[in-house]
Amino acid sequence: xxxxxxxxxxxxxxxxxxxxxxxxxxxxxxxxxxxxxxxxxxxxxxxxxxxxxxxxxxxxxxxxxxxx
Numbered sequence: 001x002x003x004x005x006x007x008x009x010x011x012x013x014x015x016x017x018x019x020x021x022x023x024x025x026x027x028x029x030x031x032x033x034x035x036x037x038x039x040x041x042x043x044x045x046x047x048x049x050x051x052x053x054x055x056x057x058x059x060x061x062x063x064x065x066x067x068x
Contacts, residue, residue, distance in 0.1 A: 012024060021027035055063075 007028075012027065015021070015031050016024065016027040019027045019030040021030055
């Protein structure tokens with residue numbers, strides 16, 4: 001899809017550098033993919049919650065010893 005937008009030059013140059021992109025388009029596509037990936041991960045984190053008291057270091061050590 002073709003779109004015309006006004007992107008601050010400094011921000012675009014920095015994005016190109018960070019992405020290791022060769023073109024402006026490549027940098028923008030990279031940034032959009034990264035943004036979307038981060039949003040999906042944030043959504044998963046909200047759904048999964050946290051693992052408080054899931055496994056202690058001692059539990060992990062015992063589990064590793066049992067498998068060995």
